[in-house]
Amino acid sequence: MTERSPQDENLPAPETEKPRFRLALLLLLVTFTTTLWAGSIWHLSFMLGSGHSSPDTAGFAGWPDLLPGLPYSIAVLAILLAHEMGHYLTCRYYRIRATLPYAIPAPIPFPFGTLGAVIRIKSPFRDRRELFDVGIAGPLAGFVLIVPALIIGLGYSTDYIPPSPGGTTYEFGEPLLFRLAAELFVPAGEDWNINLHPIGWAAWFGMLATGMNLLPIGQLDGGHIVYALWGRRGHRAVSYAALGGLVALGIWCFFGYLCFAVILVFMGLKHPPPSVPDGPLDRRRILAAVAGLLLLVLTFIPAPVTVRGESPASTETVPAPAGQGAIRVHTGSMCPNRNAVRRDAGTVECRDDFCHGLVRIIDAPL
Numbered sequence: 001m002t003e004r005s006p007q008d009e010n011l012p013a014p015e016t017e018k019p020r021f022r023l024a025l026l027l028l029l030v031t032f033t034t035t036l037w038a039g040s041i042w043h044l045s046f047m048l049g050s051g052h053s054s055p056d057t058a059g060f061a062g063w064p065d066l067l068p069g070l071p072y073s074i075a076v077l078a079i080l081l082a083h084e085m086g087h088y089l090t091c092r093y094y095r096i097r098a099t100l101p102y103a104i105p106a107p108i109p110f111p112f113g114t115l116g117a118v119i120r121i122k123s124p125f126r127d128r129r130e131l132f133d134v135g136i137a138g139p140l141a142g143f144v145l146i147v148p149a150l151i152i153g154l155g156y157s158t159d160y161i162p163p164s165p166g167g168t169t170y171e172f173g174e175p176l177l178f179r180l181a182a183e184l185f186v187p188a189g190e191d192w193n194i195n196l197h198p199i200g201w202a203a204w205f206g207m208l209a210t211g212m213n214l215l216p217i218g219q220l221d222g223g224h225i226v227y228a229l230w231g232r233r234g235h236r237a238v239s240y241a242a243l244g245g246l247v248a249l250g251i252w253c254f255f256g257y258l259c260f261a262v263i264l265v266f267m268g269l270k271h272p273p274p275s276v277p278d279g280p281l282d283r284r285r286i287l288a289a290v291a292g293l294l295l296l297v298l299t300f301i302p303a304p305v306t307v308r309g310e311s312p313a314s315t316e317t318v319p320a321p322a323g324q325g326a327i328r329v330h331t332g333s334m335c336p337n338r339n340a341v342r343r344d345a346g347t348v349e350c351r352d353d354f355c356h357g358l359v360r361i362i363d364a365p366l
C-alpha cells in the first residue's frame, strides 16, 4: 500500500529527508514477533492436520514454542517487504520523497500476525509515468516472492483431515492463483483437500494483500495505475464503481471488506494529480497495466474468510490404531494437549472449556 499525506500534496519536497530507520526497525521487530506467534499457531494447525483452528494460545509456554513459526514469519515479511521495497526503490529512482516501508503488527487473535506494510509518499508525482511505475512496482515485486512461497508451501502440504462437526471453523477462500498452483503442484484426487503448510499461508496472505491493494480505488496501488491510465475523470468513475463492488462483497461475502471500504472512504477517494499533466502512457506501460489487471484477477479473494458457527459442546472419541498411543486433535479449537486425560488405550478426553470436549485420536504416542 502507498499512502500520501494530504497536507503534503502541493508542498515542494524539502532538500533532505532523514529516513526514520529506528521506527522502521522497531515496527519490523514487533511485526516479526507477532508473525512468529501467528506462524507457530499455523504450524500447530498444520501438524495437527485439521486445517486452521481458533488461535488459542493457552498452550504456549514461551519462546521455544514460537520457533516453529519462523518459516511463516520470514516468508510473510519477505513478501510484504518486497512489495513495499518495490514502491520505495521506484520512489528513490525518481527522487520522490517517501518514508521507509513500515510493517504493521497485528497480535493474536488476528491469525496472520500483521496487517501488511505501508510506505508514505510525501512529494507529488511529477507525471503519469512516475505515478504508474510507483503503483505497479509494489504488486509486481511482491508477486515475485509470492509464487515461490506458494510452490514451496504446496510442496510441503499434506492431506487435510476434515473437521468433526461442532466448534468454530474457518473457511479460507482460494484465490485463482492458488487454485492454478494447486492443480500443478498438488497431486489431484477426486475431491482433494489441502492441509496447507505455513509458508503456503504466508503466500495466501500475500495474495490477499496484493489483491486488496490492486483494487482500483482512491490511492491504493490500483488507484495509482488507473489514474495514470485514464486521468482524473476515469479514476473517479472506476473508483466509485469498484467501491460499490467492494461494499456489495462486504455485505454478502466478507464483512472485513465493508470495514476496508469505510477506511478507504475515510482516507479519501480522490487522487492528487501529477504536477505535469502529460499524455497517455506508452505501450510498454499499457502492457504492464494489463499484467496488473491479470494480477488482480489472480490474487483477489471475494470471500477471504468464512466463519462457521459453534454448535453445542459434544465429545467425540475415535479409537487409535491398535498398539499405538494417541494424541488429541481438537477440531475447530486449539488446546495443545496440556489438559488431556487419557481414558484408556485408545481414547483421550480433554477438560479444557474451550475445546468443547471435541477430541479425535490419531496415531502418535501420547
Ligand SMILES: [Zn+2]
Pocket: 001, 002, 083, 087, 138, 139, 213, 221
Ligand atoms: Zn502497494
